[in-house]
Amino acid sequence: MKLTCTVSRLANGNWLARHTGSSTGQVEVTAPTREEVLTKMRNELRYRSEYCPCTGVTDDFVELQVREEGGRP
Secondary structure, eight states: OEEEEEEEEOTTSOEEEEEEETTTEEEEEEESSHHHHHHHHHHHHHHHHOSSGGGOOOGGGOEEEEEETTSOO
């Protein structure tokens, strides 16, 4: 499942990732590093996409298409 998110660096140095979708709703996560914020986003979107948390979809079920704030891929 390919989903788009936007990432940006906050004034305090943390990273923010955002996604809005009809099936997942609005998701915002923050983390100290870019890698960590993308991992948190992927995990949250995977959780929201599962019909039941016991279905056990694979870790690569969600593929993020990342855009930097301001439109850069």
